[in-house]
Amino acid sequence: MNTVLQLLPRQHFVSQWAVLYTSAPCAGTNVKIGVPENYDGIFPWYLTKLQSLPSNYSDLVVTGDDEGIFGVDAQFLYALKPLDREKQPSYSLQVSFRTSVHRQSFNVEVCVIDKNDNVPTFIEESMRGSVQLGLLKGIPFMQVEALDRDDRNSPHADLRFSLMEQTPRIPSSQMFSIHAISGEVSLTEEGASTLDPEMCGRYKLSVMVKDMAGRADAFFSTGIVTVEVTGNTWASPDPVRLQENLPGPYPIPISQVKWSGSQAEYGLEGEFPEMLFTISREGVIYLNAPLDRETQDQFHISIVVERPDGREIAKPVELRVMVGDANDNRPTFPQAQYHTVVKELAARGTEILTVQAADNDDPKTDNVRIFYRLVGQIPESPRALFRVDRDSGVISVQADSMEGTAPQYTLTITAEDAKGLNSSCTVVVTVQDENNNPPVFSQHEYGPFHIPEDALVGTTVTAVLARDADVRGGDSWQVDYRLESGDEEDVFSLVTDKQTNEVSLVLSKVLDFERESEYILVLSAQNPVALVRGRYGPASTATVSIYVDDVNEGPILSQSHYEVTVREGEEPGRVIATIRGYDPDSHPIRYSLQGDTKKYFSIGKYSGELKTVQALDREENSTYTMEVIAVDGRNSSLSASTLVTVHILDVNDNSPVLVGDYSWKYLCTPRLEDQALVLASRDSDGPQHGGRLNFSLRSDVTVRRTWKLTPINDTHTNLSLNIPYLPPDVYIVPFTISDSSSPPRSTFIHLPVTVCPCNVRGNCKMAAKQLEGMPTIQSAVGILLGTFAVIGVILIVVFVRLSYQNPKEPSKTNQERVPLKISI
Numbered sequence: 001m002n003t004v005l006q007l008l009p010r011q012h013f014v015s016q017w018a019v020l021y022t023s024a025p026c027a028g029t030n031v032k033i034g035v036p037e038n039y040d041g042i043f044p045w046y047l048t049k050l051q052s053l054p055s056n057y058s059d060l061v062v063t064g065d066d067e068g069i070f071g072v073d074a075q076f077l078y079a080l081k082p083l084d085r086e087k088q089p090s091y092s093l094q095v096s097f098r099t100s101v102h103r104q105s106f107n108v109e110v111c112v113i114d115k116n117d118n119v120p121t122f123i124e125e126s127m128r129g130s131v132q133l134g135l136l137k138g139i140p141f142m143q144v145e146a147l148d149r150d151d152r153n154s155p156h157a158d159l160r161f162s163l164m165e166q167t168p169r170i171p172s173s174q175m176f177s178i179h180a181i182s183g184e185v186s187l188t189e190e191g192a193s194t195l196d197p198e199m200c201g202r203y204k205l206s207v208m209v210k211d212m213a214g215r216a217d218a219f220f221s222t223g224i225v226t227v228e229v230t231g232n233t234w235a236s237p238d239p240v241r242l243q244e245n246l247p248g249p250y251p252i253p254i255s256q257v258k259w260s261g262s263q264a265e266y267g268l269e270g271e272f273p274e275m276l277f278t279i280s281r282e283g284v285i286y287l288n289a290p291l292d293r294e295t296q297d298q299f300h301i302s303i304v305v306e307r308p309d310g311r312e313i314a315k316p317v318e319l320r321v322m323v324g325d326a327n328d329n330r331p332t333f334p335q336a337q338y339h340t341v342v343k344e345l346a347a348r349g350t351e352i353l354t355v356q357a358a359d360n361d362d363p364k365t366d367n368v369r370i371f372y373r374l375v376g377q378i379p380e381s382p383r384a385l386f387r388v389d390r391d392s393g394v395i396s397v398q399a400d401s402m403e404g405t406a407p408q409y410t411l412t413i414t415a416e417d418a419k420g421l422n423s424s425c426t427v428v429v430t431v432q433d434e435n436n437n438p439p440v441f442s443q444h445e446y447g448p449f450h451i452p453e454d455a456l457v458g459t460t461v462t463a464v465l466a467r468d469a470d471v472r473g474g475d476s477w478q479v480d481y482r483l484e485s486g487d488e489e490d491v492f493s494l495v496t497d498k499q500t501n502e503v504s505l506v507l508s509k510v511l512d513f514e515r516e517s518e519y520i521l522v523l524s525a526q527n528p529v530a531l532v533r534g535r536y537g538p539a540s541t542a543t544v545s546i547y548v549d550d551v552n553e554g555p556i557l558s559q560s561h562y563e564v565t566v567r568e569g570e571e572p573g574r575v576i577a578t579i580r581g582y583d584p585d586s587h588p589i590r591y592s593l594q595g596d597t598k599k600y601f602s603i604g605k606y607s608g609e610l611k612t613v614q615a616l617d618r619e620e621n622s623t624y625t626m627e628v629i630a631v632d633g634r635n636s637s638l639s640a641s642t643l644v645t646v647h648i649l650d651v652n653d654n655s656p657v658l659v660g661d662y663s664w665k666y667l668c669t670p671r672l673e674d675q676a677l678v679l680a681s682r683d684s685d686g687p688q689h690g691g692r693l694n695f696s697l698r699s700d701v702t703v704r705r706t707w708k709l710t711p712i713n714d715t716h717t718n719l720s721l722n723i724p725y726l727p728p729d730v731y732i733v734p735f736t737i738s739d740s741s742s743p744p745r746s747t748f749i750h751l752p753v754t755v756c757p758c759n760v761r762g763n764c765k766m767a768a769k770q771l772e773g774m775p776t777i778q779s780a781v782g783i784l785l786g787t788f789a790v791i792g793v794i795l796i797v798v799f800v801r802l803s804y805q806n807p808k809e810p811s812k813t814n815q816e817r818v819p820l821k822i823s824i
Contacts, residue, residue, distance in 0.1 A: 037085040038117060063093070083112045086149045114150050129226070145183060158213040242291055265308060273289075331358065350397045355425060371417075374411060411429060436533040445544075461546060463503065560642055595626040669755050734749070735751070
């Protein structure tokens with residue numbers, strides 16, 4: 001059985017019982033009780049009743065108590081004196097008894113419950129420590145320790161440290177701090193930044209330790225901590241200068257740092273390849289591989305110092321490593337090939353290009369000094385055309401003149417340093433032609449050239465060439481030609497072949513022998529760019545003579561088309577137009593008409609006067625078009641023609657007329673809505689006179705009251721009843737049709753109109769009366785029968801004549817088929 005008991009004494013000696021309460025367990029027992037230490041009540045102190053004893057037990061004995069503190073009486077376990085947990089925290093007792101069968105036992109574990117009866121004390125009476133200059137805030141440089149004999153697993157031994165006072169209070173009263181639980185002493189932020197051994201080399205700190213987690217009713221004690229301020233060897237080491245490409249062996253120690261305080265570990269940080277630099281536990285810094293100054297010429301290595309737990313102790317210090325140069329780089333040109341141009345008239349010493357090689361060695365040393373040499377020229381002849389300055393790399397002309405040399409040269413330039421390391425590049429030099437030769441003609445005069453005056457525009461008269469000694473194809477070789485004189489009217493133009501420089505003299509305008517029979521042209525030749533040497537002389541100018549050959553030309557009319565207007569009805573014989581022409585050769589001109597098929601017009605043979613032969617009617621034809629032919633009086637094969645269009649102006653000489661048959665039309669009575677007769681009219685005159693035709697009823701009250709005219713458009717109007725009812729009959733409606741001329745022409749109309757009753761469909765139910773003067777049905781039938789009789793007589797005559805022309809002997813068989821002869 002496992003039972004945990006905690007007992008308090010009863011006030012009566014004999015019947016003293018214990019009160020159970022929970023306590024910390026004691027492992028490996030059958031009965032477990034907790035008893036407070038330092039009991040100051042009545043003894044014996046009954047601790048617990050042993051519940052596990054049988055009813056028939058005897059000879060009850062407690063063993064395991066060497067001091068005789070515990071006993072048993074009538075199933076009760078008791079103590080004879082107070083217990084001290086600090087002396088012995090627990091007791092293991094064996095309780096044995098006898099039964100009727102045999103002797104038995106069980107264990108009782110008595111755990112002494114702690115009371116806060118001990119004052120915490122500092123382990124060291126004299127606490128001393130040292131703080132190093134440069135230590136960061138919060139990094140402990142010493143630890144104060146205290147001891148409390150109470151149960152360390154209870155609040156009685158839960159200790160808290162505090163800093164009560166600092167002496168002296170310079171340069172700040174809060175230079176230090178102490179960790180409340182661990183007792184570690186460190187610098188504050190003010191202390192880390194202002195600590196100075198020259199100002200104060202020793203501080204005394206009054207510290208306190210409390211139990212019960214620092215409660216107000218806790219026990220406490222105080223102590224003095226002496227802190228010595230010491231200097232430190234932790235500082236940036238001197239810069240190191242290392243030669244690149246050191247032969248080794250590696251690693252090579254290059255510097256050392258040391259933290260003079262507590263145990264520390266070192267590390268390196270910076271921009272360098274991993275493991276290039278390392279640091280040992282002793283602070284020795286090693287170089288592990290060769291350096292290349294051209295890759296990186298210096299290193300800034302940050303050295304950090306840390307506690308074993310990784311916390312940084314002090315600010316990092318820096319080691320500067322400078323890499324010394326070794327002449328291990330050859331000079332190189334930024335490009336393998338250069339292109340440049342030199343003018344052919346360049347003087348000796350003319351600079352044409354500067355080449356610059358670069359050396360990656362240290363520019364502060366002689367390792368980067370470069371020397372230039374010209375080692376090759378293609379083509380090789382003539383030699384000594386160019387030179388390169390040994391120090392600057394300036395390429396210049398060495399020859400007196402570049403005239404007559406090759407158009408292009410390829411130079412090889414070498415750059416070499418003091419160690420003999422070198423590289424090369426090529427320079428392509430193009431000799432630029434300069435305009436030092438003017439173009440010249442092979443002869444001073446060209447011609448004379450003959451050209452007929454009827455030559456077509458675009459005809460080439462001749463082609464000439466001025467030769468130029470400069471490089472073919474360049475601006476200095478190209479020739480611009482110009483007509484300096486003799487062509488003030490721009491009769492000719494120049495067309496130059498840019499591939500050959502040959503110029504063609506081309507006809508730009510029609511020639512006229514009668515006006516100009518000879519041209520003396522002065523032609524000049526120049527380059528499009530200015531001459532750099534010499535000038536244009538007489539050889540750059542030539543004269544071209546051209547003779548125009550006379551050709552008999554046809555007449556020329558002043559207009560290509562004539563527009564003429566004539567009023568209709570005008571008296572014949574009036575001159576309506578005069579066709580004018582001239583002959584360049586002053587030959588007479590004869591005129592004639594073509595296309596006037598009805599002979600309405602005539603033209604004067606020599607005068608060109610166009611006249612009307614008869615009066616013209618616009619309604620018959622409003623426009624006449626004909627052609628006038630002008631023929632050379634001495635050569636009929638030479639002629640010219642022009643079109644003449646004659647427009648006939650309209651005159652109001654026609655009256656409007658009513659068109660259409662209205663005899664079968666009718667109007668219903670009573671009047672139907674929207675029923676009307678549509679009347680149509682026409683005027684043969686033009687729109688000016690007969691454009692809009694006006695219908696108007698006769699000025700009669702009865703007529704205007706009965707009928708109504710409503711215009712539809714310019715030529716149509718509606719005739720309708722103006723009253724609701726009109727007795728059925730045939731009515732004569734009088735009205736006038738007038739044109740739009742001023743004064744107008746009019747026609748008076750008496751139109752018979754049938755008015756009849758109508759059915760629901762609007763059809764007339766009464767036969768219309770016969771109109772006066774209109775044919776009857778009987779007369780129409782008689783006329784038709786008479787017409788058929790005449791046609792029959794004509795047919796009989798035709799058959800009779802045919803029978804006489806082909807006589808045959810009638811046979812008996814067909815005798816009955818011969819028609820009777822009828823005499824007419």
